[in-house]
Amino acid sequence: MAATGPAGGAERRWDRRPGVPLGPPLDAHDGAVATVATAVLDGRPAAVTGGLDGTARIWDLGNGESLGPPLTGHRGPVTAVATAEIEGRPFVLTGDDEEGTVRIWDVRGGRWLGRSLENPIWDDGVEATGWxxxxxxxxxxxxxxxxDETLRVWDLPAGAERDHPRYAEGGSRVTALTVSTVDG
Structure with missing residues (x-):
């Protein structure tokens, strides 16, 4: 299965073998979908979408249903989403490019944990991005x-930046970010 978030604002699920849409579009954002990520959340294949409307949504990819209300609170468009499991519980991380904040959401409770991955790293007045x-x-x-053109690593259970070197990007603005395992 594949998931796409086109400029029209409605995410689509695709059966990759014949390349046809699976059901109607997942249309709930007020405007374009800016980012999408997939994961298995609580044993279900899911997608998380971030929209230019400043919200994120969690979708059950099996039936196309929204899993709870939208995740709201960003002042700008949600331009990055990711998922993580912390101490056996599924979480969604959402980032916006306007405030430069990354929020952590409890999937089961559908609520923001009340802290962002922002301070103290964005307290120097440098423009931030929420990738x-x-x-x-x-x-x-x-x-x-x-x-501020620097990649930083955060320990999610501790809610703190890791104590190791930050990875400077040499003055280039980061517009996409992913991680992978190489050689274990």
Missing amino acids: VATAEVAGRPLAVVNS
């Missing part, structure tokens, strides 16, 4: 976040 990707390293769920 985020997640990975598990040595059994710890981590988030890689971009701000």
Whole structure:
């Protein structure tokens, strides 16, 4: 299965073998879908979409239903989404390019945890972007976040930036971010 978020605002699920849409579009954003990620959340294949309307939504890819109300609170468009499992619970991370914040949401409760991955790293007045990707390293769920042209790594259970070097991008603005495992 594949998921797409076109400029028209409605996400589509696709059966990759014949390349045909699976059911009607998942149309709930007020405007274009800016980002999409897929994951297995609580044993169900799911998609998370972020829209130019400043909301994120979680979808059950099996039946095309929305899993709860929209995730709201960003002041700008949601331009990045990622998922993580923290202490056995599924979470969604959403980022916006206007405030430069990355919020952490409890999927089961549908609520924001009340903290963002922003301070103290964005308190220096430098423009921030809310790009985020997640990975598990040595059994710890981590988030890689971009701000002020620097990639930083956060320990998600601790809610704190890791104590190791930050990875400078050499003055280039990061517009996409992902992580992968290479050689274990």
